[in-house]
Amino acid sequence: MAILGIFTYSAGRSPIDDYDDPDGAPPPQKGCASIVLTLLAAFIGIVLIFKIYPRPAAPPNNYPPPYRGAPTTWRQEMLSRRNALTITPHPTTPRDDRVPLRYWVGTSLPPGLLTTRAREANARTFTPSPTPASPARAATILVDDFRPQPYPGEVVYHLNRLDGERRAANDGSILTWGRGVVTTTIAAGVSWGGGWMSLNHPLHEALPLDFSAILSPQILPAYQSRITGLTAVVVGGTPGKRFRLELKERGDLRWSNEVTLTGGRQIVSFDLPALQEINELLWVLDDIAPGDYVVLESLSFTATTPITDTATAAFVWSYGMLLNNWDPTTGLVRDKAKDASGEFDAIQDTGALAAATAQAAQLGVISRADAVQIVNRISHALLLDLPRYHGLWPHFVNVSAEGEIVISPGVEWSSVDTAIAALALLDAQSGLGLDTKGTEQMLRAIDWDDLLTPNGISHGYAYSGDRFPYSWDVFGSESWLVDLAYASATGEVAPMSYPVPPTANGSGFIDEMAWLFAPPPAVDVWGADWAAYRPDAADAQISYYPAHDSASCFSQLGLFGLSAGEIPAPSPTFQGSVYQAFGVGGRFAAANDGTTSTEAAVVMPHYAALIASLRSDESIAMWAWLIEQGYFTPLTNVESLSFPSDSPCNVAAPVWNQLKGSWNLALQTLGWGRYLAQREGQTPILWQAAEENAFLRSGYRLLAISRE
DSSP, rough: HHHHHHHHHHHHHOGGGGSSSSTTOOOOOHHHHHHHHHHHHHHHHHHHHTTTTOOOOOOOOOOOOSSSSSHHHHHSSSSOOOSSEEEETTTTOOOTTTTOEEEEEESEEEETEEEEEEETTTEEEEEEEOOOOOOOOOEEEEEEEEOOOOOOOSSSSOOOOTTTTTEETTEEEEEEEEOOOOOEEEEEOOSEEEEEEEESSSGGGOOOOEEEEOOTTBBBBBGEEEEEEEEEEEEEEOTOOOOEEEEEEEEEEEEEEEEEEESOOOEEEOOOOOEEEEEEEEEEEEEETOEEEEEEEEEEEEESSSSSOOOHHHHHHHHHHHHHHHHHHTTEEESBTTOOOTEEHHHHHHHHHHHHHHHHHHHHOOOOOHHHHHHHHHHHHHISSSOOOOTTOOOOEEETOOOOOEEEOOOEEEEEHHHHHHHHHHHHHHHHTTTHHHHHHHTTTTTTHHOOSSSSOEEOOOOOSBOOEEOBSSSSHHHHHHHHHHHHHSOOOOOOOOOOOSSSOOOOHHHHHHHSSSSSOBBBBTOOBBHHHHHHHHHHTTHHHHHHHHSSHHHHHHHOOOOOEESSTTTTOOOGGSSEEEOOOHHHHHHEEEEETTTTTOBBHHHHHHHTOOOOHHHHHHHHHHHEEEEEEEESSOEEEEETTTSSTTTOOOOEEOOOOOHHHHHHHHHHHHHHHHHHOOOOGGHHHHHHHHHHHHHHHOOOGGOO
């Protein structure tokens, strides 16, 4: 401060003058008073040099509109872009609890803090010098534990934990899928037998993993992971027989090794050399007689990762799995990793990938050049290749062998999925400095007059072409995004029958989805108080199981999240109940936590990612548990999880669905990406369009009147 005072006196202007007064007052005139204040500042600074400071807290009422008077948790989440100084730990600091320390202009910086200086808009961000990089840590990636999870109507479950396919290696191999084991028995007439599985999407696509960099190639080396080992747990077999593991790429052998079976339990573990593209894993019995067998309990890889920070791992690995579901040839994203590209591609997921890619570029996970290439390819697919009906895109599409994109049979022309995809694309284009005119024109060309009803914007059109009679007329972020698209395109505000809380059923993603793509308003045009609602909704989710079942494993472990997705064990239910909108209860539905619909309570981890910016401690603790227990890894996702009744709360107890569904992958990617940007003192890149893009800004300001 002493140096600041001397600079003020000599130059006649303080760095503080660069900041606008939030109340619009003119800057003070300098003169004798300025000299006196300067000397006083110098004196105070000299005194403070010898004092050890506690971490200062932000003044409770010193936030500019619209944050003044908001709840503490809300104020802490939002950085002032006009008069805040931010000190943020360097991204390489290996700590999960790194939270930006906010200092107001005029306060002292902590002594001894090494900083480099950067600018962002009207705020100044100071980033400490990097700490030494931590050594790579090991991770176990479960390939298969052979737990049966068939879908309704199926006898055999054909997927491993990577969402790859699995099957017998030849006609003489008989695979018996037990509960947590698979038995391979050899029939007469063959000299070898075993099992065969893909490691990345369906077998017939033959898409490999690069074992030296297992995430998508656009992800930079500093965030990549490498496979270094392979382990099989054998629980029985014919003694003396040769058991071999093989890794292949499109049928060509790249590595193999073998052991002799003892007849009992064996942990067969091999270090792997440096390998690159691999798409098949086989287990083989050689030199056999009819009836020889082997029983496997699990197959897993050992991998190394340089990422030690939970939130960074959550973002990078989620983004890597989402990007791996993208087909650069078509520009579209498959709905699930287990789907082949083109057989059921999701439009909202495709737009969300563009948004997540802009986030990855902002956070330095991929290069800007790669981000631009991905977003431009997605833009071409959405704006030029997709069919439209009354201006809307289909929810899902198929791609023919000739490359023609058509609506999937029985699927709707969806207003909300169109809004999500288009706004996400526009955000990405704006954040990367790309042309947004085509996306804006597409939104203007929607037949809004036909979609508008007295209650709100219609959900869209059935496959047959008939307009749906129901509308987006209930409080929630789905309605908000559709109305943002409408307001931006037409300059008008749509009606809404139920514009204030609660949401329809209390499903978590409905609370937060819109605020991935736009800044949350304090209060909106319909009178909904989002500043109060969001932290209250997060607290209701976090406290749900402690309040309803304090002895449950979820309560003991701090796991939470009632949102929409596939249930942990699909087989006991019927087809229409595999995907459910779990929730804490709302305007039209009671709470659904899975205890009545699936016979066990459920959590959906993507919800914790959505509220990471609101409740970082709880969200990081939950995802740290998922990573530490080996459920979430660079190649495995957790769609949903439950503990059977009366089961112990240990790592082996949960029933979990490993689905790499692109929509929930997108939600958790975008949630963690927003949190990481805010943690580092940055304005989330997807929020910038609400201020910088004239088309979106006009609609946003109609709805978020409190930000005017």
